[in-house]
Amino acid sequence: MSPFFRLKTAAARAANRLRRNQSASAAVEFALVAPLFFALLFAIIETGLVFFASQSLETAVQDSARTIMTGQAQVADYDKQGFKKNVVCPNVSVLFNCTSGIYVDVQNYPSGFGSVTIDDPITDGNFVDRTQYSPGGPCAIVVMRLFYQWPLFVTRLGYNIANLSGGERLLSATAAFKNEPFNGGCP
Template structure:
């Protein structure tokens, strides 16, 4: 009986000593909180970078659409490839994006009421590549859209902003305008 009581008291003393010792508590708390903290930090950085890339794409769309708006692309007989080269060489797109992976869609309409903009993502999350290049004539309504499939890396802990299959986010820049009355 005596041995059992002394064993119990030594266990109690050991537990009290363990409870009073705070030397490793900060390391233990950090080990518990660090994965969640870093996951949140990386998700914030990735989201900010994605929004920045979306803004760069939108700015590039507006800048390159000005070539069609003023009739410069039509007067110079730009092909789809010529316009793609202009987008990559004369805007800030080449800093963040692989120019070979930018999709360009230029469509012209007779009136703003006839403009139809469809989603480029199908029901299974795949990108629909049905791009055309029709810059229109003077006075036509034109919609210029640039697309880029941005890779998403932080998808854990229930945070997934991908809207394409394969952990990708479709970034879109759009400009809609009426061509100026230029002369060819």
């Protein structure tokens, strides 16, 4: 028997033993699948958090809009910062940094719902703060919006739901309503 034949036979036996031994195959398969699995898991969690935060912002705008609709904000003579501090911030959840992160936009339209125009707050991938505070009088049409720039983390892994540059998503919530006839009725 030649030395080459013996080497070939020994190599074939070793290969057969390796093929039969599958003790580490699960670990190798998991190592191949784990990064994709965890990326998908974190993307699902982040998407859920974004939807939860968006719903929390919607609830805050509905609760805050009620004080304008009933005339309480007008009687209290709030300015933009006073309305944010006294009405909006108590209504937002712990998910948001109310003092510096929430933007409040309140505009009134005395001539009806047909005159309502809403501008896009995103310009060239950046949030442009054009917010104002004008709650209107009795029976005025009012549109109240809240904005929050939500930071995203999984977007750097290829899953991108950001609509702002810098890996953030602008969350917005809107309420459109007609003020009640407070202080004696409609003009």
